[in-house]
Amino acid sequence: MATALSTKKDTKIRLQKSPTGIAGLDEITEGGLPKGRPTLICGEAGAGKTLFGIEFIVKGATQFNEPGVFVAFEEKSDELAANVASLGFDLKKLVQEKKVRLDYVHIERSEIEETGEYDLDGLFIRLGYAIDAIKAKRVVLDTLENLFSSLSNEAILRAELRRLFEWLKTKGVTAIVTGEKGSNQLTRQGLEEYVSDCVILLDHRVQNQISTRRLRVIKYRGSMHGTNEYPFLIDNNGISVLPVTSLTLENKVSSQRVSTGIPSLDNMLGGQGFFKGSSILVSGTAGTGKTSIAAHFANAACMRRERCIYFAFEESPEQIIRNMKSINVNLEKHVKSGLLKFHASRPTLYGLEMHLLVIYKMIQEFKPTTVILDPITNLVTVGTVSDIKSMLMRLIDYLQKEQITVLFTALTLNTIINENTDEGVSSLVDAWLLVRDIEFNGERNRGMYIMKSRGMKHSNQVREFVINDNGLELVDVFLGPEGVLTGSARVAHQLMEKTENALKAFSLNRKDREIERKSSMLEAKISGLRSEFESVKDELNRIYQEEELKQEVLNQNREAMINLRKEKVQQSTKK
Amino acid sequence: MKKQESVAVDEYVLTLFVTGASPNSVRAIANIKRICELYLAGNYNLEIIDVYQQPLLAEKQQLIALPMLLKSSPLPQTRLIGDMSDTQKVLKGLGKNNETTDGIEENL
Structure with a gap:
């Protein structure tokens, strides 16, 4: 409901859209399929057209409160319910709750004889009744072109289909029409793509024996849309489209x-x-x-x-x-x-x-x-x-x-x-x-x-x-003069270095000892010289002292002599 | 039961589904009435239903193209769509072509 209200507000500015609820698709189409208008889903057999339609109806009924009518031209209602039950869609329950209505349209070619002009009023009446019965906002027609194989008057059919599309618009329902891909055009009849307001092509390509499903929005009147081919998946939760890149680069970063x-x-x-x-x-x-x-x-x-x-x-x-x-x-x-x-x-x-x-x-x-x-x-x-x-x-x-x-x-x-x-x-x-x-x-x-x-x-x-x-x-790695060495070369080089070191240490030792020896020798010499020097010095000292003594003794003698002389002089003078 | 069965063997039980007074419907009604009178005189039971009045019938009877004539008896059941302007095809659909082709041409 909230989405419905918000889209109503935007009416003046942009086209109203009906969200598909298909993961990723609403991002590509900027909101969903054109509201109240027909959309063509085309693709080859097994491309996922029916599933797309079913999911559109189921999601509409369960998530957006928009009841839907599914008109099947190919599968019976029971078969359809059984087929999509594997995706977790409980169609029968939704039918009972009057949120979804299934209608199986079947024409047996062999039973039919065309006898002149006719129209498809029967289909209109059925559809109109179904839409009114549950107040449907969504309609899926899967696959319309089956009519072409059951009825032979193409001119009438083409005119009637055109009328059908117009009529769906006046009914105000968002419609999906599925169509088988033709050889040179999007649909076999080359009609639906022109009368639809939006065309989505589903593709199922096999490359190197592995298949990838792809989806492309070919046209979308009055709206921007992603134009790339987007890969999509069908798994047990239905369809999910993966937009190739998220549009923003605003991820949070951590410095942890x-x-x-x-x-x-x-x-x-x-x-x-x-x-x-x-x-x-x-x-x-x-x-x-x-x-x-x-x-x-x-x-x-x-x-x-x-x-x-x-x-x-x-x-x-x-x-x-x-x-x-x-x-x-x-x-x-x-x-x-x-x-x-x-x-x-x-x-x-x-x-x-x-x-x-x-x-x-x-x-x-x-x-x-x-x-x-x-x-x-x-x-x-x-x-x-x-x-x-x-x-x-x-x-x-x-x-x-x-x-x-x-x-x-x-x-x-x-x-x-x-x-x-x-x-x-x-x-x-x-x-x-x-x-x-x-x-x-x-x-x-x-x-x-x-x-x-x-x-x-x-x-x-x-x-x-x-x-x-x-x-x-x-x-x-060992970065030696020979460049970068790894593995055993590195180990070998490391070993070599080790021995070199040992050798070096050994030779150093020897030199040390020699020097020690030499120094002790020199020291011995020095002490010899010193003792020699001592003895010479002693000798010198002795000589010097002797000399001194001699001088002293001499002096004493002289003085004694002088004194002696003096006494002799006095004696003589006394005389 | 017995009486019905005996009747059903050769009586034509026809239902014509139309949509109001659309040109196709009007033409279809006129045509089928003429054909019935011409070829099935006294041996048919024609019911005309306006689908607009009974929309539920559309789903029940697998109606798509209208107008449609449903021949429920004699078997096999056949459906004829269109305004019944192609008398030959109508007769073929009713299973009367073999016997009466010559007759038509004479009549025409």
Whole structure:
């Protein structure tokens, strides 16, 4: 009711529309089918025309409070009810509640003889009565052109159908007319597309043995509409159309970081890992350990007590669990505790769109924080590269909106230039790790580097990527004078360095001792010289003292002599 | 029951569905009456129904193209649509063509 009111308000500005309730279609048509006017749904056999009509009626009756009349020219009412019961539409109940009316129109050609001019008043009366009986707002005629096979006067039929369309408009009902696709035109009779206000083509194409349903709005009088071909699905909930991209790029972003599960890889990413809700691509050649990285990432998410879904397109869950056990990653316990969910399917099981829908549904049910797709390259078997790109774009869009971190793995072939492949998703993802073979010195080693990682500091170095019993490890490659060394060459070089160091240390020791010896020798010499010097000094001292003594004694003697002389003089003078 | 059965063997039970006084309907009524009088004189039971008056009949009788003449007896049941202007086809539909083709031409 609310929608009906709001559309009424807009009457002056734009065409009134009648929402179909078909997921995604109302987005493309900006509100639904033209209200009170006829719409043609055309397509080949099995394209989903009848289902489209039924869903329009059922959704109208259940969601928009618009009762509807379904006129079937092909299937009997009971058959119809039984056919759509599998989609969860309870037609019989709706009929009882007078929300839906089914009318099976049937003409047996063999019983009929045309004897002159006639018109289709019978159909008009029936339809008019049915519409009035439940105050219908919606009418579906499936498939009108059956009349052409039952009645032979084409001129009358064409005129009458024209009249029917006009009459439906005056009745004010939103009508859907289905039509089989003709060889060169949209319908066999080439009539309905001109008298309808809106034409939607349903297509069912098979490419590489896998079919994809597509829908295109060919015309829509007085309204804008998406003109692309949109893939759509029929599953147990009816039709859902998936617009190729959401129109906005306004997803919320988080600056929260999540660990990769490999500490040394976290270190390469500024020490904290990826952003939450980002998309990560791990690409590499066969056997480079992409799945192992994915498993570590899943394991890390489960260790944080977060939920994770692992979509495996190549290996069975048991196989992955077994293989990962060998590198010390126990995924089994996470599966048992319900944190980890595996969904393994062959890519060829169904088309890309179905894959996308399955992924959507699983995510909606399980509400994980981490999703892993391993590997996306296998999807190439089901679609072209551009198909996959558009699918992944929508998936990434959706996951970003839900703040779910996603990790894709992609296989690259040696023969192709790596940077160009990866299903063209490399520009879509936030982070891209490249794991590659480094073939050198008769062995094959794994090297890993970060091609890009939006919005964070990341290492620009190539790391050697080692898988051992304890898990994954990133080792700094040896950057020597001979270039980058990995594997045994790196180890050999490291050993060589070690011996060199030992030798160096040894020779240093010897030199030290020699110097010590020399110094002690010199010291001995010095002390010898010093003692010599002492003795010389002593000698000198002695001589000096002797000399002094001599002088003293001499002086004393002289004085004694003088004194003696003086006494003699005095004696003489006295005399 | 017995009487009815004996009657049903050769009596024509015809129902003509029309839509009010549309040109086709008017022509159909006039034509069928003429044909009945000419070829089935005294051996028919013609009922004319205006579908506008009984819209429920439209669904019940699987009416689409109108006017329509329903021959419920003798079997097989046949339906004739149109304004009954093609007398030959009407007679063929009524199962009378083999016996009376010559007669018509003589009459005409």
